[in-house]
Amino acid sequence: MSSLVRPRDNRWIAGVCSGLARRFGISPGMMRLIFVISCLLPGPQFVIYIVLWVLMPDESKAHSYR
Template identity: 50%
Template sequence: MTTTVKTTLTRSRHDRVLGGVCAGLAERFGWKPKTVRILFVVSCLLPGPQLLAYLALWIIIPADRH
């Protein structure tokens, strides 16, 4: 099984739960979307602006055209 890594960062349109940010990050780095989502939820238990970062990425990262 080969893993393909995208060269650009885009929000996923086909594997999205909320905004496609976690799935887009997973596609970009060759990870599984579920892993990125779990890491995000766990990081929300720690102090910091994780939710604001997610919202900013949702606004900044363009949607995938495919």
């Protein structure tokens, strides 16, 4: 598994779904579908997305710290 970062490629909005998909070894499209379906259910999914957007480092910045 790779580290949890927002990749620079294959982004739509912030790269959160793409980063999660890369981390868990599934396609970004599948992760986006899971997210959209989960938004139909009651709960804090959108808030979690925003929090991950803020907390997950951008891939280019994460590699510069190493």
